[in-house]
Amino acid sequence: MPAAFPSSVPTIPTAPLTARIRDALRAIVGEKGLIEDEHGMQPYVTDWRGLLVGGAGAVVRPGSTEEVSKVVRLCHQHGVAIVPQGGNTGLMGGATPWPAHTGILLSLGRMNRVFDVDPVGYAMTVEAGCVLQTLQETASQHDRFLPLSLGAQGSCMIGGNLSTNAGGVQVLRYGNARNLVLGLEVVLPNGDVWDGLRALKKDNTGYDLKHLFMGAEGTLGIITKAVLKLWPAPKDICTAWLAVRDPSAALEILSEAHAASEDNVGSCELMSRSAIDMILRHIPGVQDPLRADTPWYLLLEWSSARARRDGTEGMSEKMEQFLADQLEAGRVLDAAIGQSVGQSRNMWRIREGAAAASRAEGPGLSYDVSVAISKIPDFIDKGLKAVLDILPSIRPYPLGHIGDGNLHFSFMGPVGMDQQTLNQYTAAITRAVNDLVTSMGGSISAEHGIGIDKLDELSHYRSKTELDIMRTIKRALDPQNIMNPGKVLRV
Structure with a gap:
């Protein structure tokens, strides 16, 4: 697939890695922590989508916060740029270096220790390189x-x-990642370490510094450890797949589900029939839970930490009664409730398969946007019309976390159209979608960030005051602009 770097390249530091700096890096992280050959670096400098391939003088893989601090201090002394990277699964190019990058890519993958699980205090202290699923499983082992x-x-x-x-998919109930954090440890752009690993729910001692670094995409510092919040393990879960009348009905269903579930709605995912069909074409082993004659579906999950007891009404019984009421009201046209873990998991595999299926389907466009929940139906109607007016043969497949107002407003190119031809329409479609989002008081990036891909869009849609504040913070913490330069902001 062709590279998709913006034509307007920001100014980034280009200090090279001299032989002396390389020797110093090797002394800090050891031979196993330094990758210098082009083949070995390729997976790190290529983004997950295969759209961006950047450059780097070396990939550095420290094994501790102390090593991160020493590496960053060395780079700061010599003006060498640093691109921090975790699992390299981002969708905006935020962890991919620009082609002109001559500094290092700092991978945190070796820093994968769980230091402490406190089930009584509902907290877990971990290193930044821990894989998310491993942390989910570790929490589960402690109930x-x-x-x-x-x-x-x-x-x-x-x-x-x-x-x-x-x-x-759990933002509706628990919030974004920043809502799941009690404390952080961060290596600053000069190599200093800020130790904010406090497992406190109340700490009103000045600025809440941890929120500076969450969502900053590594432009202000490198997160090395975190204290995460935990919750009681769900004991009673019910997953349902609904054919719904339209997006307005989906929102009405969600509104009534909160009370009907006794405030136990965990997830609410809207899916178009076109998206489901695409996923079924490309993700092996998944089954269509419900083939109904409607363009819209809802994946609804309720969960409770209270185990169901014999003779009592659990989530399934509550869901059955709720769906019967919604069928009678005409909002739900048909429904299937997962009767086993396998059936419920199949429903989630469909939702989770959207990204992989879209890559397999071919060239496309996707917009990660948010508007007020009540405005989602209007946005879908107006947004589809605006895009189809520009390219009538484009194939829409919207889906998203409508419970928190986040829609992945996505499109596949017309059948037979290659990426280069589709690119001729991209600018006009992007402007139409983002103008509409902004006119409705929404956000052009709900959960995927800015990275490289939305660098110019952010500067177009955020106010001068907002941009000035962000640049002031960036310059205060990173005056040399060595920390993930050319991402989020042009400075």
Whole structure:
């Protein structure tokens, strides 16, 4: 696939890695922590989508916070740029170096220790290179629940999740990644270490510094450790797949589901029939839970930490009664409730397969946007019309976390159209979608961040005051612009 770097390249530091600096790096991280050959560096400098391939003088893989600090201090002394990277699963190019990058790519993958699990205090202290799914499983072993859940959870790392303020399918109930954090440890651009690893729910001693670094995409510092919040493990879960009348009905269903479930709605995912069909074409082993004559579906999950007891009404019984009421009201046209873990998992595999299926389907465009929940139906109607007016043969497949107002407004190119031809329409479609989002008081990036891909879009849509504040913070912490330069902001 062709490279997709913006034509307007930001100014980034280009200090080279001299032989002396390389020797110093090797002394810090050892031979196993330094990759210098082009073949070995290729997986690190190529983004997960295969769209961007950047450059690097070396890949450095420290094994501890002390080593990160020494590496960053060395780079700071010599003006060498640093691109931090976790699992390299981002969708905006935030962890991919620009082609002109001559500095290092700092991978946190070796820093994967769980230091402490406190089931009584509902907290876990971990290193940034821990894979998200490993942390979910560790919490589960202590009868606790880490709610951050993403399609890439088998390979993404918690440091990257926090640096991008990742979202996922549980935001409706538990919030974004920043809401799951009690404390952080961060290596600053000059190599100093800020130790904010406090497992406190109340700490009102000045600025809440941890929030500076979550969502900053590694431009202000490198997250090396985190204290994460945990919750009681769910004991009673019910997953349902609904054919719904339209997006307005989906929102009405969600609104009534909160009370009907006794405030136990965990996830609410809207899916178009076109998206489901695409996923079924490309993801092996998944089954269509419900083939109904409607363009819209809802994946709805309720969960409770209270185990169901014999003779009592559990989530399944509550869901059955709720769906019967919704069928009678005409909002739900048909429904299937997962009767086993396998059936429920199949429903989730469909939702989680969207990204992989879209890559297999061919050239496309995707917009990670958010608007107020009540405005989603209007946005879908107006957005589809605006895009189809530009390219009538484009194939829409919207889906998303409508419970938190986040829609992945996605399109596949017309059948037979290659990426180069589709690119001729991209600018006009992007402007139409983002103008509409902005006019409705929404955000052009709900959960995927800015990275490289939305660098110019951010500067177009955020106010001068907002941009000035962000640049002031960036210059204060990183005056040399060595920390993930050319991402999020042009400075």
